[in-house]
Amino acid sequence: MIKVGIVGYGNLGKGVEKAVSQACDMELTDIFTRRDxxxxxxxxxxxxxxxEDAVQFEKDIDVMILCGGxxxxxxxxxxxxxxxFNVVDSFDTHARIPEHFDRVNQAAVKAGKTAAISIGWDPGLFSLNRLIAESILPEGNSYTFWGRGVSQGHSDAIRRIEGVADARQ
Structure with a gap:
């Protein structure tokens, strides 16, 4: 049985919780949060x-799934x-993936751990699904769930700027 920990319990963390509950070879053992x-x-x-308590579970968790932004x-x-820990993240700032890889790889190699980065919907399944659909439906239309040409991550970054009420990029 693979013992899984989750860091972050927003929408992504809740989704990971559901996915792990459906895997017969995994057990969600702990959730870690910055909130109370x-x-x-x-x-x-x-x-x-x-x-801050996660370090106490170093020997108890096989893989930590990081669900932050x-x-x-x-x-x-x-x-x-x-x-x-062995880790999985969903880092999706495409231009910074090589830099992120280098920092994570250095830490993981030094510790003798395995780290998988940029796993998930985007990049990952989202891109693969669009590729498959566009290859079998070459005359079809591609839509994203947030709008044509709109970046969910970029829009979120803009909305984090003080004074910005709402934004789409």
Whole structure:
């Protein structure tokens, strides 16, 4: 049984929780959050801890799935966690993937751990699904779930700027 920990319990963390619950060879053992752990209500009975408590579980978790954002969370968290755990992240700032890879790889190799980065919908399944669909439907139309030519990550980054009420890029 693969023992899984989740770092971050937003939409992505909740999705990982559901996916792990459907895998017969995985067990979600712990959830770690920056929020007050008492404010988190996981779907199952998985215990929730503060992010700073994760180091205590180094020997108990086989893989830590990092569910933070690419703008600020994963550039810091992935190398830090890769120094202690096998990790998976969904880093999606495409132009910075080589830099992210170098930082994470250095930490993981030094610790004798495995780190898989940029796994998930984008890049990953999203790009693969579009490639397959466009190759079998060459006259079809491609749509994204957030709008043609609109970047979900870029829009999120713009909305984080102080004073910006809403934005699409």
């Amino acid at each position: 752990p008492a404010s988190i209500q996981p779907a199952g009975m998985t215990p929730v801890y503060g992010l 690419s703008a600020t969370d994963l550039p810091q968290q992935t190398p830090e966690f890769a120094a202690r």
